[in-house]
Amino acid sequence: MSEECVPEGLDLKERCEEELWELINDNRHRISLGVQPCNLIPYLRQARVLSEMDQDEILSCHNLTNRSMRTSYMLDLLRTQGRNGAVALLESLMIHYPILYTHVTGQKPSTEPSGFSGLIKYSELTEYLVRAVTGMQKELQQARCEAGRMSARCASLESEIGQIMAQEEKSRCLQSENERLRRHLFSLQHDVTKLKDEKCDLYMRYTAAIEEKSAVNMRLHDLNLQVYQLQTELQKAKKESEFQQRRSLRRASQPAYPRLQEGVGSLPCQLVKAGRDILAQDLAEAIDSHAELAEQLRCYREENEKVFNENKGLLDQKECLSLQVQQLTLDCNLHQQKSTVIQNQIRELQAERDQAYLSRNEAQSVIARVLAEKDTLRCQLVELQERVFSLQANHNSRRQQSCDESEAEWESPRSSFEDSTIRPRRRLCRMDAVNPISMSASNSECEDPTAGSVRSNIADPPGLESLRRREEELHADSSLEKAETDSLTDSFEFILHVGNEDEHTPRLSPATVSSPDGLSRTTPPPFLMRSRPKALRVNARVLSFSFQGEALLSQLAVVGGNKTGVFVHQVTEGSAAHTVGISPGAQIVEVKYEHNQKALQMVLEDSTLEEALWALGQVTGLCNLSLRHRQDDYEVLLQKLKSSQTSSGDSFYVRVNMSFPAGPNGSLAVSCNDILHVTNTRPINSEDSWHASQVHPCQLLALKSGTVPNYYRAQRLLIRIIEEMSFQTKKSQKNKEKAVRIVSTGRQGRNPLWVSVEDEKTLESGDSSASKTCMSLMPYTLVTPHxxxxxxxxxxxxxxxxxxxxxxxxxxxxxxxxxxxxxxxxxxxxxxxxxxxxxxxxxxxxxxxxxxxxxxxxxxxxxxxxxxxxxxxxxxxxxxxxxxxxxxxxxxxxxxxxxxxxxxxxxxxxxxxxxxxxxxxxxxxxxxxxxxxxxxxxxxxxxxxxxxxxxxxxxxxxxxxxxxxxx
Known part of the structure; x- marks a missing residue:
């Protein structure tokens, strides 16, 4: 039908806009079914009838669910471009879909597009590519120069930064040392002040003792006065008693007189005896108080002398420290002076080196001039010798002509002389020892007085620095060319493969790219370089799953340990963990959950099986589980478990800090300071025990295996043993071997062998004060073999x-x-x-x-x-x-x-x-x-x-x- 609608000889240029679009709309269904937009869009973009936004909308719009809808939408966009859109569409069909083009237009596709849409013709493409390559090469050269300058600048800045950091480190060290000395001086001053205060207290106590002594003396004086008064009263009482006795003798009868006389006689003795006892007691008390005061005074004097000696020692230490500070200051100044002198010497050496290079170049130029003069003189000498030879030859020829008999012998020397006159000797000259092509480069290098060059035409050999610089430049050029070639090839393959998604479309190969000179090349042109690096696939990435973790251990089962990692073994169907997509073979890296309005985080990447089960059992409510896919390691672990090569994924060594005897069910007898290899922290039918084996002292070999109490049960046993030891007598302890080693830790957590469980806010703030607030007795301590x-x-x-x-x-x-x-x-x-x-x-x-x-x-x-x-x-x-x-x-x-x-x-x-x-x-x-x-x-x-x-x-x-x- 298309062939009937369009005459055979009618050209598309002669058709108007309405006729072209009527022709396209008549075949719209066939075009929508047979055309892929991704193949036509590059050509349409080049013809400027579609923009980048149009391309994104056609290929990425969610409303266009299939290819036919995208192609139909592309035709609608081209309809807005009028005649240019129709012509560009037909030309793209002629290039990519020639059979469809024949069905639509009724004409056979030509070998070259019409050029009506403003595209570059095939004849002009080579010239355009050459111009583009030349421009990109110039830009690349400029970029290399700029990169070289920037790298040099970066190197200089890095060296300056290194020097500044070294100086800063030195100053920081000096400041820290100064601060330490100041703190020490302050502490010494504080000690001196404290000693002065103690000395003042001693003086006060000494004064109080003197006052007490004076008070005791006053008391003694008062007691003496009282004794004198008592004696006076006693004498007065005696006199009165004698007077009363005389009166009583007169009045008393004769039988009563002896009794009265006896009672009166005993009364003074009793009074004297009581007074003496009182005086003796007071005197003894006074003597004791005097002795105590004397002893206190002696102690005070000894303490005063001791404090004085300590104060003197502290003053000596202070003087020593001040001398050390002065010595350190002098050493620092000396080092600074040494560094200044060394730097000055280096500058002088550099100046001398530059002067030596200049002198060497001058000497080389003088030598070259002298050699040139010698060459000139040698040339003149050769010319003079040739003249002498010619004169001798003429003289010999004249003398030989007179002799006819020697005519045959004359011809040979004549011919030789004629040859010598015809072909004179070549003039001697000094040749350059390098390729004339590299003369320009060598001349430019000879201008640098600081370094020699292997391409120099001066008589002296090149320097070692010049040879090293040449090798580095050649190596850098070759490596840079190789890197550019690899990057261009990679980017060219990337662009070509992205643009050809249809399997029926022929793909270009880097080997088919031709250079402007007609020779094939495997590297693409620089303007086809990729703007971003290739995307890399990460196999061991961590995925996070958030779900309701109520009774988490009923939703999933785990296997493994600290050596292999903790893996998900089984997932209950229909559970929240199964709904979010958790599957067996994933390693549990981390678990987060909320408890008492606090966000808790537990890292289980290197945890034991016991720790992992405890941590997962603590989850309540919403939790976040971080998993890493390690299916191969999980399968290897399952094979070992099935073959009974191992009982779990746990493996660590501990030192036992207590002794306990063997028990039932295969319990292991362990002594203090034994080394155990724990291989399973959750053995079957024993939740409070570990499976371990004793280690050979010289090799990592298992000796006797069995179960031992886990950390918490062993800790309770340790506390019980310590309580029992506190009630034992010293005699019973001497005859027993050591049963307990007291080891404590300041790390906070349920188990010092485990990873600590902390609040996320505490982890983020870095506050470590909470971890130092408690101590924990450790029945086991982790050990590593050396x-x-x-x-x-x-x-x-x-x-x-x-x-x-x-x-x-x-x-x-x-x-x-x-x-x-x-x-x-x-x-x-x-x-x-x-x-x-x-x-x-x-x-x-x-x-x-x-x-x-x-x-x-x-x-x-x-x-x-x-x-x-x-x-x-x-x-x-x-x-x-x-x-x-x-x-x-x-x-x-x-x-x-x-x-x-x-x-x-x-x-x-x-x-x-x-x-x-x-x-x-x-x-x-x-x-x-x-x-x-x-x-x-x-x-x-x-x-x-x-x-x-x-x-x-x-x-x-x-x-x-x-x-x-x-x-």
Missing amino acids: YPPICRPVLLLPTVLGRILDKKLEGWQGFQLCEPEMLNASEHGARLQRSEILEECEQGGNCCYTLQSVNKVMKKGIHCVLPLGLDCVRRLHRAQIFPIIIFIGQSARSARKLRAKLHRHSQSEEQLLACSRSEEPLLDKLPCLYHSVTPDSWCDQASLLTSLRTIIREEQQKIVWVEPDLW
């Missing part, structure tokens, strides 16, 4: 005995005593800041034991004997050095065995026992195991040294188990 080096250091305790035995160990083969180092003030401060100083020496100064001295001995492959205390253990652990700690228990009997050695080193038995009693409780605070030697296991010093050698050899082969920091 394999010791060839020879571990040796630390003997108690320190009083260790100082004696260290000298003995130093004489053994394979042992060496750690020697102290004498450091200056600046080096001492730097090493102290880096925590490299283990302990200060007793003689004071800057002599101390350092990590470097220990490492120096260990590198020799021998044991380093440490004459240090317990404070060095944690410092050594931070440096990954794990010493052998041996504690030699002491008793009164064992101390008597070492009496001679102790007296030889100015020590006593009481000091040894006191040191042992003070250091033994500190051993439980160590983050590692130690070996204890009982007092009854050795009889003399020789047997003790023999047992020490055996212990060191056994401890060297063991694994070192280290606890983390619990505070």
Whole structure:
């Protein structure tokens, strides 16, 4: 029908707008069914009949549900463009759908579009591409230059920033040191003020004692007066009694007179005796009060002298600190002066280097000029020699002509001379040792006086800096060209593949792109570069699901542990978890929920199975579950569980801090300081137990397996044991082995082995004060295995005995005593800041034991004997050095065995026992195991040294188990 409507020879240019659109509308149904808009839109965009907004609306509108509707909507938009829209549509059909074009117009498609729509013709496309490539190359060159300048500027700024940061760090260190010294000075001043106050109190008390003494003297005086008055009254009473006796003798009868006389005689004796008793008692009280006052006065004087000596010592320390501050200030000024002098010397060296380069260039130019003059003189010499040869040849020829017999012999030298006259020698000249093509580059490089060049035509060889710069430039150019080629190829493939979505449309290949010179090339032109990078697919991303988590453990079941991760194992059909799309094989990373109007967050990425079940059981109401898809790891875990290779995904090591005997149902007997490998925190039919096995001391091998109480049950047992121990007598405790190791932590949470559960607001604010408000007794502590080096250091305790035995160990083969180092003030401060100083020496100064001295001995492959205390253990652990700690228990009997050695080193038995009693409780605070030697296991010093050698050899082969920091 189309062929009947449109004559065979009628051209589209001759048709008007209405005729063209009537022709298109007659075939609108066929066009809507057979045309894909994404194939025609690029051509229509180039013909400027569709805009970018039209393209987005056609391809992305939700109302256009199928391809026919999108094509029909595109025809409506082209109808608004009039004749240009109709012509552009027909030309695009002629290019992409030639059969449909023939059905619509009744004409065969031509090999070249009409050009009516303003498109670029095929003949002009090559020229257009060349111009575009040239422009883009110029822009690329400019961008490279700008990038080079910016990179240089960035490098200079980075160097300046580094210098500024270094200066800032130095100033910060000096400020911190100054602040520390100021704080120390303030504390000393506070102590001095406190001592002054105490001294004033002592003076006041002394004054009060003097006043009390004077009051006692006054009381004594009053008592003496009272005694005198009593004596006077007694005498008066005697006289009165005598007078009354005389009167009574006169009146009394003779039988009553003896009794009266006896009573009157006994009365003065009684009065005298009572007075004497009162005076003696008062005198004794006065003497006692005098003695007490004298004793208090003596104590006050001793305390005053002690305070005076302490004040004097503090003043001396203050003077020492002020001297150290002055010394540090002088050292700082000296370092600044040294740095200034070094910088000045560097500037002078740079100036001398530049002057040497200039002198070298001048010398090279002079040498070149002299060589040129020599070449000229050599040329002149060659010309003169040629003239001499020619004159000699003429002379010989004249002399030979007179001789006819030698005519045959004349021809050969004549021909040779004629050849020499015909072909004179080539003039000598000095040739350049480089390619003439690179002369321009070499000349430009020779202008730089600071560096030589391999392309230079000067007589001296090129410098090393020039060779290095040339190699870097060539390497940078090759790498840049390779990167540009790869990026252009990648971007070209991206654009071509995006534009050709129809499987019937032929796709272009980078190998088919041709260059303007007609040669094939595999890299696309630079204007086809992609504007954004390729999108990468992330396989291990975390997805969050929000749903009602009431009775969450009834909605889903979990498996796994801290080693493999906690996975969703089963999901109840119809539950809220199943509705939101949670499926088995997903790892639970995090759970969030609200409790008492607080948002709680629990991270379960590295949690045990017991912790995960407890955390999921706490969820009430709306919860947010973060999951990570790890189907392959989940299937591997299921295979191991089915084959009984493992019972769960838990695996961690703990140190036991208590002892409990074996029980029923396969309970494991454990002693204090044993190492256990926990492999299941929720065994079957036992919710309050763990499945664990004892670890071999030298290898990570399981010895005896069984169940042990979990953390909470073990904590209750530990509290019960401590309560029982508090009621036991000291005598019963001496005969028992150690059953409890008291370990506490300041970390807040239900279980110190677990990840802490905290409020999200607390996590965001970073307030850590709440985590330090309580302490928790720990029946188990986490430990990690460390394999010791060839020879571990040796630390003997108690320190009083260790100082004696260290000298003995130093004489053994394979042992060496750690020697102290004498450091200056600046080096001492730097090493102290880096925590490299283990302990200060007793003689004071800057002599101390350092990590470097220990490492120096260990590198020799021998044991380093440490004459240090317990404070060095944690410092050594931070440096990954794990010493052998041996504690030699002491008793009164064992101390008597070492009496001679102790007296030889100015020590006593009481000091040894006191040191042992003070250091033994500190051993439980160590983050590692130690070996204890009982007092009854050795009889003399020789047997003790023999047992020490055996212990060191056994401890060297063991694994070192280290606890983390619990505070």
